[in-house]
Amino acid sequence: MTDIDSLRTADRRLQAAQLAADADALDELIDDRLIFTGPDGLRYSKADDLALQRSGEQRLTEVTERELVAIVAGETGVTCLRARLAGRFKGEEFEADVRYTRTWIRTPSGWRLLAAHVSAAVD
Numbered sequence: 001m002t003d004i005d006s007l008r009t010a011d012r013r014l015q016a017a018q019l020a021a022d023a024d025a026l027d028e029l030i031d032d033r034l035i036f037t038g039p040d041g042l043r044y045s046k047a048d049d050l051a052l053q054r055s056g057e058q059r060l061t062e063v064t065e066r067e068l069v070a071i072v073a074g075e076t077g078v079t080c081l082r083a084r085l086a087g088r089f090k091g092e093e094f095e096a097d098v099r100y101t102r103t104w105i106r107t108p109s110g111w112r113l114l115a116a117h118v119s120a121a122v123d
Contacts, residue, residue, distance in 0.1 A: 003072040010111035023053040032113040034040035077104040
């Protein structure tokens, strides 16, 4: 498996964990130093993300990958995912076409998410 393939696999594991609200899998995939900028423009930590999953305040019913671009430079990887999301967030139903830009670092246990940003996708 190439570096690009293993990075794409890590991103797809993250997508699956988000869809399943699998906080344990997310804990394994996300670095403790995570910086995440949400669609509201606010900054979130790994603890924030895991708490959201464990509380049930976010439940995704759809994560459909439309495009996944990946690059690797040394021990750093970046993925750009375009996806369709649907689900419930803090009591409100939603559907959205989004782009995630994710920065990953290679560790002895595999790729771990270090930073991410999500925003609305625009054609």
